[in-house]
Amino acid sequence: MSRKLFGTDGVRGRANFHPMTAEMALRLGAAAGRFFRRDGRNRHRVVIGKDTRLSGYMLENALTAGLTSTGMNVLLLGPVPTPAVGYLTRSMRADLGIMISASHNPAEDNGIKFFGPDGFKLSDHAETEIEAIVAGEIEPAQPDNIGRAKRIDDGRGRYVEYAKTTFPAGQRLDGLKVVVDCAHGAAYRAAPEVLWELGAEVIAIGVEPNGFNINDGVGSTHPEACAAAVLEHGAHLGISLDGDADRVLIIDETGRMADGDQIMALLAARWAAQGRLRGEALVATVMSNLGLEHFLHGRGLRLERTRVGDRYVVEKMREAGFNLGGEQSGHIVMTDYATTGDGLIAAMQFLAAMAETGDKASRLSSQFEPVPQLLKNVRYAAGADPLSADAVRAVIAGAEARLAGSGRVLIRKSGTEPLIRVMAEAEDETVLREVVEDIVAAVEKAA
Template identity: 70%
Template sequence: MTRKLFGTDGVRGRANEHPMTAEIAMKLGQAAGRRFLRGRHRHRVVIGKDTRLSGYMIESALTAGFVSVGMDVFLLGPAPTPAVGMLTKSLRADAGVMISASHNPFHDNGIKLFGPDGFKLSDKVEAEIEAMMERPIALADAADLGRAKRIDDALGRYIEAAKATFPRHLRLDGLRVVLDCANGAAYKTAPAVLWELGAEVIKIGVEPNGLNINAGVGSTAPDLCRRTVVETGAHLGVALDGDADRVHIIDEKGEIVDGDQIMALIAERWLQSRRLAGGTLVATVMSNLGLERHLAARGVRLLRTRVGDRYVVEAMREGGFNLGGEQSGHIVMTDHASTGDGLLAALQVLAAVAEEGRPASEVCARFSPLPQVLRNVRYAPGAAPLDAAEVRRAIAAAEARLAGAGRVLIRKSGTEPLIRVMAEGEDPALVEAVVAEICAAVEDAAA
C-alpha cells in the first residue's frame, strides 16, 4: 500500500494550497478518527500546534473532522511536538496530532499524527488512513458527535516532565544560557524549564506573531543566537526549531554543535553510567563517518537508518535501544520521550557542562568530523533528475573516486522539491569536487 499524501514526516505543504487546505485537513481528521476508534469508551484526540497563522485554520478543520466521527478533541494550543506525543499517552488519548511544518517558513504548514502510544505512525498506518480518505467515511449519529475543549494545564504537565529528566543532584545555578525558541512552539515552555532549574536565561525568538516563526531565528538560522552568546558572555546557547523537536547547541565561542556531537556526548555519558541500551546509538545515513569511527573505538555500535526521525524511532523500538537521532539535531531518548525533543537534548548537554565544570566547547567536542559537504538542488515539480543517465554516471564516478576514503549519499527531500547531495571523506578538496560534479549533473537534468 503506497502513500501519496504523507511524506517523511506527515503531511506538509504551503498553507491554503493542496494538500494543506481546510478541506483536506477535515477529511484527514475524519479518516484518522475513524481509524483509531476502538472499544466503547469515549474516544479522544490531542491536538497541538506551533505558532503559524495557518494553524488556526488547520486546527479548526481537524477538530471538525474528528468531532464528526465521534471523537472528543483536547486542544493544547501552541505546544512542542514532543509535548503532543507525551500528552497523547498520558491523557490516554486514542490519537494525537501536531500541526507544524517544523523548520519551514510560516507560509508552510504540516500535520503529524501519533498513535495512542505517543509514537508517530508507521508507513503502513499512514497508507491505511490515506486509503480511507478516498472512500466515504461513516459519520457519527447526531447524539454521538464529539466535543472539543482546551486543556489549560497542558504546558505545565510538559514543563514538569521535562524538568524530571534533569539529574536530581544537579542545578543550573550560575550558568548563563541564551535560548532561541524560533518564535515557535516552545516560546513558553523552554524558558520556564531552564529558569526553574536555576539558569540565567537570555531569551530570543519568543515573540511569535503568526508570521515570524523560523524567520532569522532558531536552529536553521542560528547566527543571532551565536552573536548573542558571544556578546553576553553566555556559557552556551540553545537554538530550537519551530516545533522544538530539534536543537543546535552554541558553545561559548559562538560555534555550532550539531546533532552528531550531541549524540556522541550523550552516548558516552550513558555508556559510562550503564544506561545505553544495547551499547548502540541509532542514527541516519546522514551522520558523519567520524561519529561512527569515534563510537566504534569506544565499543559503541552505530546503527544507521534512512533519513527521518520516525525511522530512527522505529529502529530503536525494534532493537530495544534508547538513544538515537539525526545530525540535524533531532535527538530521541525513548526513556523520556516518544520523539525528538530539542529541550530534553539541551538539558543533557547542560547537565554535562554543570557536572564537569568545563566550557561547552570542551565538553561538546567529542570527535573530529570528516569533511562533509551537503548541497541542495531544486527541481521543477514532475521532473525526475535522478533518473537521468548523466546523473547516474556522475554518482558512480564520485563513488569510485571516494572508494575506501569516504562516501556519497544522494536523496530526494521528502518535504520539498529538492535533491540533497552529500559527500564526505578524508580529502576535503576531493569531497568538494565530487559534490560540485554531481550537483552540476543534477542541475542540467532538471533544467
C-alpha cells in the same frame, strides 16, 4: 496503495495549497477519527497541539471538525512543542495525538503529524491506511455520537513539569547563563520557563511569535542568531531550537555550533560509561558524519544507521531495544524520556553534563573531529525525476568510484520539499568539492 499525502514526517506543504487546505485537514481528521474508533461509543479522545504559524488556526479548526464528525472528543492544547504532544497523548490516555507544524520550514508552510496512543509517531502502515480512508467514503458518526471539543489550559504546564523531571534530581543550573533561541515557535514559553525554574540565568530570543516569523532568521536553521547572543551576553551556552522544538543545536561559549552528531556522541559516551546505553549502540541516519562512527568504534560502541527521518530512527530503536538515537540536524531521541525528538530535554542532558563535570560547553561539544562533509540542495520541478537520468547516474557512479575507500556519496530526495540532497564525505576537501559540484551540475541539468 502508494502514498501520496504522507511524507517522511506526516503531511506537509504550503498553507492553503493542496494538501495543506482546510478541506484536506477536515478529511484527514475524519479519516484518522474513523481509523482510531474502536467501537461505536462516544468515548475516544485526541489531543491537538500546534506551533505559532497563522495557518495553524485554520488547520486546527478543520481537524477538529473532521474528528468530531466521526465521534472523537478533541482536547486542544494550543502552542506546545511537538514532543509535548507525544507525552500528553500518553499521559491523557488519548487514542491519537496530532501536531500541526512544519517544523523548521518557513511560516508559509505547515504540516500535520500523527501520534498513536503510545505517544510514538504512526507507522508507515497506519498512515497508508488513513490515506486509503481519505480517498474513500468516510462514515460519519450518528448525531448522538458526535464528539466534543475542549481547550486544555495547562497542557504547556504539564509538559514543563515533566521536562524538569528528566534533569538529575538535586542538581540545579545556578551560576549558568544560558541563551535559548525558540525560533518564535512552539517552545517560546515552555523552554525559558524550564531553564529558569531549574536556576539558570536565561536570555531568551525568538520568543515573540506573530504568526509569520517562525524560523525567520532565528532558530536551529539560523544558529548565527543564538551565537551572536551568546557572545553579546557572555553566556556559558546557547540552545537553538527549531519551530516545533523537536531538534536542537548547541552553541558553546565561543559562539561555535555543535550539531546533533556531537550531542549524540557526548550522550552515548556518558551513558555507556554509566551503564545506561542499551545495546551499546547509537542509532543515527545515513547523514551522520563518519567521524561519529569512528568515535563510537573507538569506545567499543556501534552506530546503527537508518534512512533519513527521525521516525525511522525511532522504529529501529524500538525494534532492537536501543534507547538513544537521532539525526545530525539535531533530532535527539531518548526513549527513556520521550517518544520523539525533544530539543529541550536533549539540551538539558547537555546542561547536566556541564553541571556534573564543570567542563565548558566548548569541551563537551567537541567530542570528535568530523570528516569533511559537504551538502548541497538542488530544487526540481514537480513531476520531474532527475535521479533517473542516465547522465546523472553516470556522474554519481563516477563519484562513488573516486571516493571508494576514502569517503562516501549519498544522494536522496527530500521527504518534505522538492529537493535533491547531494552529500559527500572525504578526507580530501578539494576532491570533496569537485565530487559534489559535478553531481549538482548533472542534477541541475536534468532538472
